[in-house]
Amino acid sequence: MSGKTKQLAYIALFAALTLVLGYLEATIPVPIAIPGVKLGLANIAVLIALYLMGPRWAFAVMLLKVGVTSLIIGAPSMAVYSLAGSALAYLGMYAAWRFGRLSLVAVSVIAALLHNMGQLCVAVAIMQTPALFVNLPAMVIAACITGIATGTIAFGVLRALPPLQATASGRSKTAPGDRSKTADRLANRHAAAIAAKRS
Numbered sequence: 001m002s003g004k005t006k007q008l009a010y011i012a013l014f015a016a017l018t019l020v021l022g023y024l025e026a027t028i029p030v031p032i033a034i035p036g037v038k039l040g041l042a043n044i045a046v047l048i049a050l051y052l053m054g055p056r057w058a059f060a061v062m063l064l065k066v067g068v069t070s071l072i073i074g075a076p077s078m079a080v081y082s083l084a085g086s087a088l089a090y091l092g093m094y095a096a097w098r099f100g101r102l103s104l105v106a107v108s109v110i111a112a113l114l115h116n117m118g119q120l121c122v123a124v125a126i127m128q129t130p131a132l133f134v135n136l137p138a139m140v141i142a143a144c145i146t147g148i149a150t151g152t153i154a155f156g157v158l159r160a161l162p163p164l165q166a167t168a169s170g171r172s173k174t175a176p177g178d179r180s181k182t183a184d185r186l187a188n189r190h191a192a193a194i195a196a197k198r199s
Helices: 004-028 043-053 057-075 079-097 104-127 130-158 179-194
Strands: none
Touching: 004 043, 004 057, 043 057, 043 079, 043 130, 079 104, 079 130, 079 179, 104 130
């Protein structure tokens, strides 16, 4: 199977995974009655895309996640909350991934924390109620728990998937620009690290 065919196959996989996880997340009740606290199952697809294919594909999956979540919930206004939380989570996820010394689970926890923070800030801005920040401690605890869970699941999935190797970031090794080459090397390194940890 060629590299391009693998890329298309993984994108189809991510689309299906995002749809299924988004649906599950919308149907599973959360024991904490605090707005913005979610299981974050759909973030698993973003994590897998980041470590398997690189930041550009992960960004595309993040946008897909926001769209799917908004369609499933059926409330267009929720897209604002989802986009704010997901965008902030992606930036933190990308920065931690690029740093290269944190485990996938740690990256997942950072993403979950920032996701909750992004949604909380949007809620405060829209409702103009700073008192909502009283929920921050509970949201931090919930983010740590869900981040560990989603990171562990993503790691397990990555162990079962074959790495894309030279095409891990969706670009060839001869792509122009230092940033593209750096992203290629990072994606290849993380894919190799996942493969090396297989039992």
